[in-house]
Amino acid sequence: MVENNVFDISALNVWYGEKQVLKDINIEIKANCVTALIGPSGCGKSTFLRCLNRMNDFIPEFHLEGKIINNGTDLYAQKIDPIEIRRDIGMVFQKPNPFPKSVYKNITFGLNIFGVKDTEKLDKIVEDSLRKAALWDEVKDDLNRSALSFSGGQQQRLCIARAIAVNPKVILFDEPCSALDPIATGKIEDLITELKKDYTVVIVTHNMQQAARISDFTGFFMLGELAEFDKTKKIFTDPSNKVTEDYITGRFG
Amino acid sequence: MSKGVLSKNKRNSKVFKILSLTAVFIGFIALGIMLVDIFIDGAGRISWDFLSNFPSRRPGRAGILSALVGTLWMMSLTAAFSFPLGLGAGIYLEEYARKNWFTKLVEINISNLAGVPSIIYGLLGLGIFVRVCGFERSLLSGALTLTLLILPIIITTTRESLKAVPKSLREASYALGATQWQTVYSQILPVAMPGILTGTILALSRAIGETAPLIAIGALTYIAFLPHGVFDPFTVLPIQVFNWISRPQHGFAINAAAAIIILLLITLMMNSVAIYLRRKFQRRVKW
Amino acid sequence: MTRKAYHKELRELEKKLLNMGAMAVKAVEGSVEALSNNDIKAAKNIILNDHFINKERFDIEEECLLVIATQQPVATDLRSLAAILSVITDLERIADHAEGIAKICVMNNMKPLVKPLIDIPKMTEKAVNMLQECLTAFVERDIEAAKMICDEDDVVDDLYNQVYKECIMLMIDNPKVIEGATFLLWVAHNLERIADRVTNIAERVAFMVNGKMEELNTSNY
Numbered sequence: 001m002v003e004n005n006v007f008d009i010s011a012l013n014v015w016y017g018e019k020q021v022l023k024d025i026n027i028e029i030k031a032n033c034v035t036a037l038i039g040p041s042g043c044g045k046s047t048f049l050r051c052l053n054r055m056n057d058f059i060p061e062f063h064l065e066g067k068i069i070n071n072g073t074d075l076y077a078q079k080i081d082p083i084e085i086r087r088d089i090g091m092v093f094q095k096p097n098p099f100p101k102s103v104y105k106n107i108t109f110g111l112n113i114f115g116v117k118d119t120e121k122l123d124k125i126v127e128d129s130l131r132k133a134a135l136w137d138e139v140k141d142d143l144n145r146s147a148l149s150f151s152g153g154q155q156q157r158l159c160i161a162r163a164i165a166v167n168p169k170v171i172l173f174d175e176p177c178s179a180l181d182p183i184a185t186g187k188i189e190d191l192i193t194e195l196k197k198d199y200t201v202v203i204v205t206h207n208m209q210q211a212a213r214i215s216d217f218t219g220f221f222m223l224g225e226l227a228e229f230d231k232t233k234k235i236f237t238d239p240s241n242k243v244t245e246d247y248i249t250g251r252f253g
Numbered sequence: 254m255s256k257g258v259l260s261k262n263k264r265n266s267k268v269f270k271i272l273s274l275t276a277v278f279i280g281f282i283a284l285g286i287m288l289v290d291i292f293i294d295g296a297g298r299i300s301w302d303f304l305s306n307f308p309s310r311r312p313g314r315a316g317i318l319s320a321l322v323g324t325l326w327m328m329s330l331t332a333a334f335s336f337p338l339g340l341g342a343g344i345y346l347e348e349y350a351r352k353n354w355f356t357k358l359v360e361i362n363i364s365n366l367a368g369v370p371s372i373i374y375g376l377l378g379l380g381i382f383v384r385v386c387g388f389e390r391s392l393l394s395g396a397l398t399l400t401l402l403i404l405p406i407i408i409t410t411t412r413e414s415l416k417a418v419p420k421s422l423r424e425a426s427y428a429l430g431a432t433q434w435q436t437v438y439s440q441i442l443p444v445a446m447p448g449i450l451t452g453t454i455l456a457l458s459r460a461i462g463e464t465a466p467l468i469a470i471g472a473l474t475y476i477a478f479l480p481h482g483v484f485d486p487f488t489v490l491p492i493q494v495f496n497w498i499s500r501p502q503h504g505f506a507i508n509a510a511a512a513i514i515i516l517l518l519i520t521l522m523m524n525s526v527a528i529y530l531r532r533k534f535q536r537r538v539k540w
Numbered sequence: 541m542t543r544k545a546y547h548k549e550l551r552e553l554e555k556k557l558l559n560m561g562a563m564a565v566k567a568v569e570g571s572v573e574a575l576s577n578n579d580i581k582a583a584k585n586i587i588l589n590d591h592f593i594n595k596e597r598f599d600i601e602e603e604c605l606l607v608i609a610t611q612q613p614v615a616t617d618l619r620s621l622a623a624i625l626s627v628i629t630d631l632e633r634i635a636d637h638a639e640g641i642a643k644i645c646v647m648n649n650m651k652p653l654v655k656p657l658i659d660i661p662k663m664t665e666k667a668v669n670m671l672q673e674c675l676t677a678f679v680e681r682d683i684e685a686a687k688m689i690c691d692e693d694d695v696v697d698d699l700y701n702q703v704y705k706e707c708i709m710l711m712i713d714n715p716k717v718i719e720g721a722t723f724l725l726w727v728a729h730n731l732e733r734i735a736d737r738v739t740n741i742a743e744r745v746a747f748m749v750n751g752k753m754e755e756l757n758t759s760n761y
């Protein structure tokens with residue numbers, strides 16, 4: 001495994017209108033690793049995550065300075081089309097959000113919009129993505145059933161399969177387990193650990209134990225600043241920053 | 254003491270309940286009486302002849318063929334004009350328009366237009382379509398006027414239906430690299446469509462009963478032929494009813510009642526379709 | 541079955557523990573053998589090797605803490621980790637006793653032993669046997685085996701008393717052998733302590749299985 005950086009972020013500052021939500025963030029995100037972002041509510045971790053695939057573009061007052069280099073490309077350069085970026089950098093959201101269509105159509109949508117029409121190829125990708133998302137065995141006989149008829153955990157894995165189907169390089173997870181029960185959470189966590197073989201994973205989580213369990217690197221956000229970023233082992237056994245220590249030991253504030 | 258307050262509260266609540274029930278019953282009874290009255294008067298008059306005869310000076314031989322056909326023409330034309338326009342405008346305003354003072358102005362105007370009395374639309378139609386455009390007192394003028402009348406309703410329902418589609422669905426689509434149009438067309442519209450259709454049908458049911466604007470543009474009240482195209486003169490059911498009611502002979506009053514029953518049936522049918530669509534919509538999508 | 545990565549980490553830890561146990565066994569056996577062969581080179585090797593056993597102990601301890609910090613173990617898993625943390629301390633001490641025996645061999649400096657070794661090899665065999673059985677009981681979570689191992693400690697204690705008496709007799713008979721006899725006394729004492737450590741490990745096995753902290757050997761020594 002070659003250790004190269006998928007994201008090189010330097011001097012990142014973000015404002016919503018007058019309010020600065022991210023202050024001078026510098027971070028390197030390694031390929032084929034799980035990087036977890038933790039911190040109290042409103043610390044800017046979700047905003048940061050959504051900068052990585054330009055999902056913040058939809059917020060009218062959003063304003064960004066600094067550089068986010070993704071494999072040599074500056075994501076916020078003038079000539080960059082956010083549509084192309086999102087193809088390479090997939091995202092899974094807090095609440096499972098399958099389209100109100102069949103399982104099959106959920107997965108093929110991302111391919112259809114880029115002109116893949118060959119049924120044989122589509123069938124293969126559907127199966128591959130569902131297998132990778134550890135969902136194939138549960139849904140293989142129900143590919144034409146509405147995605148909404150499945151359980152929350154299954155829906156979330158379907159959303160992961162949907163993201164995988166377009167063959168991204170990075171998958172961003174925005175609190176993917178906060179709407180799920182512990183069993184479903186365990187499955188998603190196992191899945192994320194599996195996924196890092198093929199993809200780079202960045203995950204925002206409220207649950208720092210989750211960060212501890214599944215990530216290789218952890219970033220701790222605090223009031224819009226990156227208070228600490230290190231190997232997860234280090235953060236959870238011997239954090240360098242007093243604020244990090246107070247937060248993860250529950251002595252916060 | 255607290256017991257006294259409690260029983261007083263209970264009594265007040267009971268009184269209020271009775272008052273509300275009374276209000277409901279008054280409405281129902283009034284409606285019931287009217288319906289029963291109309292049915293007693295007109296039900297016996299409905300027959301194939303009544304549907305297939307042209308109007309006549311003799312009440313016994315008069316029918317509603319031209320009015321019925323006119324109404325169907327009018328509805329089809331109005332739907333054909335108002336649905337694409339309303340849908341397009343709604344999608345633009347909700348999904349594409351930048352939020353600035355101009356779009357705000359447009360939005361305020363649209364909601365205001367929904368409250369303008371229908372006779373004003375009639376006068377507008379008379380001025381623009383009949384006179385300026387030279388469409389005469391034709392089906393086209395009538396349909397365009399009714400389109401103007403219900404367009405604000407359709408635009409508003411379209412926007413509401415689009416707004417009701419959860420943000421998460423848009424995000425899901427964008428996150429896969431879909432463009433705005435792909436997102437709107439493939440994901441948002443299918444979910445919003447039943448709501449939009451329901452609103453459109455309800456708006457059309459409003460248009461079907463409109464008399465004032467059509468009289469204002471000069472729809473004829475006596476037509477003994479069927480329109481062959483959109484430039485032909487026309488009449489519609491409400492106008493026929495209006496015409497018959499104003500005659501002295503008792504026979505025409507019976508005819509009017511019968512025509513009202515037919516109009517009610519058409520409206521009820523359209524509303525049932527709307528309810529069916531809404532039910533289907535609710536069953537299919539659960540978040 | 542979820543949390544595959546975590547369960548794998550637990551299994552790896554147990555493997556490492558077994559490995560460290562094997563290192564300790566080798567040290568104990570080797571030290572007594574060096575003594576009986578008067579092999580100073582082998583003894584020095586054992587003294588050097590103790591460093592690796594200590595290092596292994598720190599590695600396992602660190603890994604246990606990491607699993608506790610990142611995986612939030614509970615119930616049986618938590619007790620296993622607590623047991624591992626305690627067992628590695630015992631193993632490390634056992635290896636220290638082996639190092640002690642090797643040091644005695646070096647101090648003896650090739651002089652012939654004051655008497656042929658009879659009971660000391662028996663003690664060694666018994667103690668090593670106990671340790672191996674105890675590690676097996678740990679892996680198999682076998683509480684009955686653990687209890688039996690504790691009873692065997694009495695045998696080692698008996699042998700120790702015998703060596704003690706013999707050495708005292710030798711010293712009374714001939715003051716010239718006081719040094720040599722004391723060396724043997726120390727060796728036997730080290731072996732006796734090793735068996736005691738093994739009973740500690742057996743207690744951890746019981747705790748890991750039933751969650752009860754109790755002394756298993758209640759004899760009067």
